[in-house]
Amino acid sequence: MLWTARAVSVLGDSLGLVALLVHLQAEAGAAVAVALLLLAGDCVPGLFGPLAGLISDRIGLRRVMIACEAVQGLLVLAIAASLPPLPVLLILVAARGIGATTFIAASRSAVPRMVDDDDLEAANSALGVGTYGLEAFGPLIAAALFTVSGIRGVLLVDVATFAVSAVVLARLPLLGSVLRTAPADEAPPVGWYRELTAGFGHLRSIPTVRVIAAGFVGVVAFSGVDDVALVFLARDELGGSSSDAAILYAGVGIGLLFGYLLLGRVGGRWPALGLLLVGFVVSSAGNLVTGLAGSIAAAMVLQTLRGAGIAALDVGVNTHLQRIVPPTVLGQAFGTLYGAIGLAAGLSYALGGLLLAATDARITFVVAGAGGLLVSAAAAVALRRAARRPAS
Helix, strand or coil: CHHHHHHHHHHHHHHHHHHHHHHHHHHCCCHHHHHHHHHHHHCHHHHHHHHHHHHHHHHCHHHHHHHHHHHHHHHHHHHHHHCCCHHHHHHHHHHHHHHHHHHHHHHHHHHHHCCCHHHHHHHHHHHHHHHHHHHCCHHHHHHHHHHHHHHHHHHHHHHHHHHHHHHHHCCCCCCCCCCCCCCCCCCCCCCHHHHHHHHHHHHHCCHHHHHHHHHHHHHHHHHCCHHHHHHHHHHHHCCCCHHHHHHHHHHHHHHHHHHHHHHHHHHHHCCHHHHHHHHHHHHHHHHHHHCCCCCHHHHHHHHHHHHHHHHHHHHHHHHHHHHHCCHHHHHHHHHHHHHHHHHHHHHHHHHHHHHHHHCCHHHHHHHHHHHHHHHHHHHHHHHHHHCCCCCC
16 A cells, blocks of 8 residues: 555646646746745755654654655645746745655655564565556656647646545555654653754764665765766767666666666575665766666667666665664654655766756766766775674
8 A cells, every 4th residue: 555655646746847847947937936936845855854753753654654655735726727837836846745755754764663684675676566556657748638638637637636546545555653662761752853963963873874874875975976067968868868868867777776676586585784785886886887888789788777776776775774774763763864865966966067057967877877886885995894883
């Protein structure tokens, strides 16, 4: 049921994003408007990540997930009804992004309460397939819907997916607040501010969590620009068409699906930290070598490998946190980490975009990949040391 709810909701998100991008391109006609939309949806919610995680820890996972879907649906309905001017649209999209961030923290915290420890890798891989698999079909479905319904029609379909997701989530077990049932020596102090600061302190006290957070943020800060640079690599350096650029983006999605499917079968044979480091290295090396590719076909193969590396990274991070972080602060762990990832991606868009403008796509990919590999090496050394130290 959680898989179905996430898959339907993410499919709707991808439909809505395409609709808003098309709307802005037609109405505003400026690349800056599109960039602001992406920043509002990805980066602004990152500032609220810790609070979003605390909400799921304190209130209860099922209630939080249902409320997040309902709020997001209402916000998208408001956008569909009014198609507001850019400033208002950015506020609504940022608010929807905060709801999505809260939902992600709650859904990832729910997994270890639903499956046995030995099945965490398979469960996280399955959720990855549902999340990223159907997301890849969103633009295709949106393109078909545009011919019969227009922008508002596609947004209303997005609203409907939130409603379906909420109904499915209502069938889950209650999954009440862990804070209310935890022993007194494990539960953080009462009060939002005290719980938030206590949660931060607890997370900082776990050596491997500190290293994972720093390494993940570092890799994303270098590699996030690849989403921007890929189209320039295809069109300029490799002399391809718009269709060739789409093929390269599809390669990442294919790699994600293949990686998640493979890890769903054999992921339990690998330690979570091993998967994490493999993901760091493969995703970074994929970018570096993509910058040296001599053809569209070679670049697609390399981006497919990169997608498989991202899948390993995702499963490794989620599984390790679910196993090592106490349930009382698990939501904060996910909210804080993925909030920081959103901010790192925004930094990569900005600084990487400047590098792309000053040089070219090949140099941008090589720098992104090399930087990611350096961070990966540092993370490997730090994790080896951290694994030997107890939490402080």
